[in-house]
Each structure stands twice: as C-alpha cells, then as structure tokens.
Amino acid sequence: MKPGPVTSDLTNLDALEAAGMTDPAEREMLEEVASAFRVRVTADMAAVGSEGVRAQFAPDIRELSVLPEEMVDPIGDEAHAPVPGLTHRYPDRAILHATKVCEVYCRFCFRRETVGEAGHLGAAEFEAVLDYLRATPAVREVILTGGDPLVLSARRLGGMLDRLEALGTLEVVRVHTRVPVVAPEKVTEALVRVLDRALPVWVVVHTNHPDEMTEAAAGALRRLSRAGVPLLSQTVLLRGVNAEVEVLERLFRVLIRNRVKPYYLHHPDQAKGTGHFRVTLEEGQAIMAALRGRLTGIAQPVYVLDIPGGHGKVPVGPGYLRAEGDHWVVTDPQGREHFYRAL
Ligand code: SF4
Structure with missing residues (x-):
C-alpha cells in the first residue's frame, strides 16, 4: 500500500x-x-x-547491537551534576536540563536513554539550580538543553529566563533546540518575544541534513533573526545521513542563507546502539579538509569530539601546521605545503 x-x-x-x-x-x-x-x-x-x-x-x-565502548551517559552529564537538572563541567558555563521531552527522538541521540521521560524540571529543582548559580558566580553562561527547551510554553520558558536574568551574574543564555527545524510552527510570536530580552539569548539550532530546511523552517528562523536572536547551528556527523562533502556543503550553505552560523560539527558520541551511524575520525577530518577548500569561512563549523566520560569537548579537525626544525610547514586548502618561518 x-x-x-x-x-x-x-x-x-x-x-x-x-x-x-x-x-x-x-x-x-x-x-x-x-x-x-x-x-x-x-x-x-x-x-x-x-x-x-x-x-x-x-x-x-x-x-x-550494543558495542562494548558504548555507554548510557557518554559525555558524563551525571558525573558533573552538582544539583539535579544542572551539569557543571567548565568553570564559566553550566547546562540546565529544562525538560526531557523532545519533538522528535533522534536515533543517534547521546541522551537517548533519558530523553522522553515525563515532565519538565520541577519548581523545587529549579530553585535549587538557582541557589547553586547564585553561590557560583563564576558561571557566566547557562545552556538550556534537555530534551528540547523550546517544547516549553512561552510562558514557562519566559518565567525561567526571567529568574536566570534576575541572578545578575549571567552574560548570556544559550538554547539548544531542534524545534525551529522539526516543528517550526512552535516558534510563535509569543515565544520569540520571550527570547528577545536584555540578557542575550543565543539559539543553537540542531540540524543535520539540508532537506530539513523546509519553507516553514526557514520562516521560523526568520522570525528569530528578525527579533535579533543570534543563531548558530550544531550538526552531528552521521553515516547514512550526512557524512558526505556534498551533503554538508549544501547544509552549511542553506544555514548561512538563513542567517545561521554553522558552529559545531560533532563527531558522533558512543551512545548505546548507534554504531551504524559512526564514521571514523579520519573520515571526518577528510570531509572537513575538503570543505575548507570549497566553502566560505563563515559557513565552516568546528569539528569537535566530546571526550567520553565527561572530559570536555575538543576540536579534532585536520591539522594545517607542523613544526620542522626552525620553521613551520603549512598546508593550504588544496593540500600543497608551504614553508613559514615565524619569529
Ligand atoms: S532533539 Fe536533541 S535531545 Fe532530543 S532526541 Fe534529538 S538529539 Fe536528543
């Protein structure tokens, strides 16, 4: 049928x-x-x-098929949680798990064993998070993730942002979301209004394939950019989805056309049952090297690996520089090598 x-x-x-x-x-x-x-x-x-x-x-x-290296919590959310709902891994920023609900459940998600659990962060838990942030002014940036924070109603999200802004210690809030692309009708004018505030709210849109950028998704991004909300993207490098130079080139070009700066290209995490999506680091580096030669600088994301166990995220893109005696050898985007002597 x-x-x-x-x-x-x-x-x-x-x-x-x-x-x-x-x-x-x-x-x-x-x-x-x-x-x-x-x-x-x-x-x-x-x-x-x-x-x-x-x-x-x-x-x-x-x-x-679950491989021996695959983990329940590959990037160590739980290992760095000072209070429930908050992950504090780096001195200047912390992740707030506002909800565990998403609009879509991605088959490669590194939080796949916890997303979808009922409910959002409770009022008492949020108070404990605020107490922790008040006592830890070194945290200058809060990253709302989940689940997907934009599944929250504009009223609820606005209330959380008001409380975070009132702390007076934050420079920026970041919202990581799939919603503008997978459920663009949820980017309502009311939602846009709560994001447009004195405390800058940056939106990082998770998108992996150029075909996701429907007319409705482009409309949602336009509503956000028109309100002055800075837009970045994050993409997971996935075999069978986007691990080809042509596909990623199309994705990053469609993003900049929609005023979204490609930010991170993530090497896939070792989440349970996701081995069929994983590429090797060499494959990822070769793709990034090819993109360097054919794509404008503003469309180049940083290729990163989240070190398993919660040890942080590091760039793992191809190297262009190596020391040789008293000089450097620099490789250009076409793969040719050049001599460079720095002072
Ligand atoms: S939307 Fe994000 S958090 Fe939710 S399942 Fe997909 S990758 Fe995971």
Whole structure:
C-alpha cells in the first residue's frame, strides 16, 4: 500500500509503518528497538520523505547491537551534576536540563536513554539550580538543553529566563533546540518575544541534513533573526545521513542563507546502539579538509569530539601546521605545503 500524506506527528510504530518509514517485515525486532528507545517524528519531518531525514528518526534493527565502548551517559552529564537538572563541567558555563521531552527522538541521540521521560524540571529543582548559580558566580553562561527547551510554553520558558536574568551574574543564555527545524510552527510570536530580552539569548539550532530546511523552517528562523536572536547551528556527523562533502556543503550553505552560523560539527558520541551511524575520525577530518577548500569561512563549523566520560569537548579537525626544525610547514586548502618561518 502506498503511504498517504503525513498530517500529524508519528508517535508509534503503526504510524511510522503507515507513513512508509519502517519495513513491516522487521516489525517484531522494531518493537524491541522501540521499547528500548523512544519513537517520535513530527509531521513536518515525516513529510520530507528523503533518506537523509528518514534515517535520523526511523527506528532501525541495528540499534539492537550494543558495542562494548558504548555507554548510557557518554559525555558524563551525571558525573558533573552538582544539583539535579544542572551539569557543571567548565568553570564559566553550566547546562540546565529544562525538560526531557523532545519533538522528535533522534536515533543517534547521546541522551537517548533519558530523553522522553515525563515532565519538565520541577519548581523545587529549579530553585535549587538557582541557589547553586547564585553561590557560583563564576558561571557566566547557562545552556538550556534537555530534551528540547523550546517544547516549553512561552510562558514557562519566559518565567525561567526571567529568574536566570534576575541572578545578575549571567552574560548570556544559550538554547539548544531542534524545534525551529522539526516543528517550526512552535516558534510563535509569543515565544520569540520571550527570547528577545536584555540578557542575550543565543539559539543553537540542531540540524543535520539540508532537506530539513523546509519553507516553514526557514520562516521560523526568520522570525528569530528578525527579533535579533543570534543563531548558530550544531550538526552531528552521521553515516547514512550526512557524512558526505556534498551533503554538508549544501547544509552549511542553506544555514548561512538563513542567517545561521554553522558552529559545531560533532563527531558522533558512543551512545548505546548507534554504531551504524559512526564514521571514523579520519573520515571526518577528510570531509572537513575538503570543505575548507570549497566553502566560505563563515559557513565552516568546528569539528569537535566530546571526550567520553565527561572530559570536555575538543576540536579534532585536520591539522594545517607542523613544526620542522626552525620553521613551520603549512598546508593550504588544496593540500600543497608551504614553508613559514615565524619569529
Ligand atoms: S532533539 Fe536533541 S535531545 Fe532530543 S532526541 Fe534529538 S538529539 Fe536528543
């Protein structure tokens, strides 16, 4: 049977199957996958229909293969949580887990075993977070993540931002979100108003494939940029989705056309059951080197690795400089080497 048009969010295997996103012959094993890792795709993303988008959201039987190096908490959120709901890993910034709910559940998510749990950060937990931040003025930046903080109502999010702004110690708040792309209608004028405030709120849009940039997504980004909200992007490098120079070039170009600065390209984390998405670091570096030669500087993200165990994020892009005796050898974007003597 040919799948019909998708008009509502897909929240279970029946719906994904009816939309042609999963194979009925694999149903039994997919039930096992779906009982381990939540399933949800917005109508906007299901309607795109391309393989690069489908592969990010449709459960896959390869998720049942868990490799020895794969972990429940690959980047150490829990190991660095001074109070529930807050991760404090670097001196000047902390992550606030505002909610565990998302509009989509991505098959490669490094928080895949905790996202989707009911509810948002409770009032008492938020007070404890504020107490910690008050006692720790070295924290100048709070990063709202989740889940996806933009699933919160404008009123609720605005209330949290008001309290954070009132601390008087923060220079910036960052919101990491998939919403403008996967559920653009949720970027309402009311939501935009609460983000446009004296304390700068930077929005980091998570997007992995150029086909995600629908007309509606471009509209949501325009509403944000028109309000003066600075926009950055983060992308996960994923085999079967975007691990090709041409695909990433198209993605980064569409982002700058929509006033979004590509910020991070993440090497995929070692989350459980995600081995089929992982590329090698050498493959990632080769892609970045190729992009350097063909893409404007403002469209170049930093290729980063989150060191497993919560030891932080470091750039792992290709090297262009090596010391040789009393001089340096610099490699240009075409791979040619040049002599450079620094003072
Ligand atoms: S939207 Fe973000 S937090 Fe939610 S499942 Fe996808 S990657 Fe994970």
